[in-house]
Every structure is written in C-alpha cells, then in structure tokens.
Amino acid sequence: xxxxxxVFPRGACSxxxxxxxxxxxxxxxxxxxxxxxVTEVKQVELTVTSEPAGAEVTVDGAPRSYATxxxxxxxxEGHMLEFRLEGHRTxxxxxxxxxxxxxIAVRLEPASAVVYLDSVPTGTxxxxxxxxxxxxxxFVPEVKL
Numbered sequence: 001x002x003x004x005x006x007v008f009p010r011g012a013c014s015x016x017x018x019x020x021x022x023x024x025x026x027x028x029x030x031x032x033x034x035x036x037x038v039t040e041v042k043q044v045e046l047t048v049t050s051e052p053a054g055a056e057v058t059v060d061g062a063p064r065s066y067a068t069x070x071x072x073x074x075x076x077e078g079h080m081l082e083f084r085l086e087g088h089r090t091x092x093x094x095x096x097x098x099x100x101x102x103x104i105a106v107r108l109e110p111a112s113a114v115v116y117l118d119s120v121p122t123g124t125x126x127x128x129x130x131x132x133x134x135x136x137x138x139f140v141p142e143v144k145l
Contacts, residue, residue, distance in 0.1 A: 055085040111145040
C-alpha cells in the first residue's frame with residue numbers, strides 16, 4: 001500500500017494546512033509548486049484474542065469494532081486497542097509504533113464493586129449468595145457485577 005502526500009517547500013504556503021481543499025486548488029492554479037512524495041506504509045497483522053472470547057474491541061477509538069478472536073491488518077504507526085465485555089473491566093493494550101506482526105492476548109477480569117449497606121434500624125443480618133456477610137452497617141469489599 002502506498003500513501004501519497006504533497007509537500008510544499010519550507011516557508012512557502014506554510015499556512016495551507018489551516019485551510020481546505022478549495023484553497024489548495026487555487027494555490028496550484030496560482031503557481032504554488034508542490035513536490036509530490038510517495039511513502040511506503042508497511043502493514044502488520046495483529047491476531048487478537050481475549051479470555052473470555054467475544055470481547056468488543058475498538059482500534060484507536062474508531063466507531064468500527066471487532067469481536068474477539070480476529071486478525072486485523074494495520075499500519076505500523078502505533079495503535080491503542082480497547083477491550084469491552086459486559087460484566088468485565090474495560091482493558092486497553094498499546095501496539096507501539098514500528099511493531100511487527102504480533103499476537104495480542106488479553107484476560108478480562110470480572111467487574112466488581114465495593115458496597116456499603118446500612119439499614120434503619122441498624123443490625124439487620126445480611127447474606128450474599130447464601131453466605132452470611134454480617135450485620136448493617138457493613139462494607140462488602142468485592143461484589144461481582
């Protein structure tokens with residue numbers, strides 16, 4: 001895959017990036033001479049898996065997402081992958097610039113919360129999943145969501 005870009009001589013037309021394609025056309029017609037540079041962009045393969053499978057993965061925050069497991073071809077510019085799965089903590093992995101083909105395996109941890117329970121009057125006996133956890137007021141350190 002090739003990427004074409006237009007490079008203007010240093011100082012000439014330096015304000016161009018702040019304006020649009022219409023101005024570029026007018027400048028070309030007016031004689032502002034660009035130099036065309038063709039740059040090769042190397043593609044790499046990412047093989048992405050998660051435990052459990054089925055996580056939704058977005059790349060660089062783009063609206064398109066993928067479900068694990070999958071293989072994706074990307075450029076070597078560096079990327080951020082975000083993993084989401086209901087009932088699990090969101091996890092991120094960074095693919096550094098210049099990376100080669102690689103396997104990205106992520107273990108998603110179950111989501112949990114700290115819960116504080118109180119009652120009026122206090123002293124109510126509490127159970128969670130059939131296990132007595134105490135009387136109100138009480139902190140429950142890790143409740144899976």
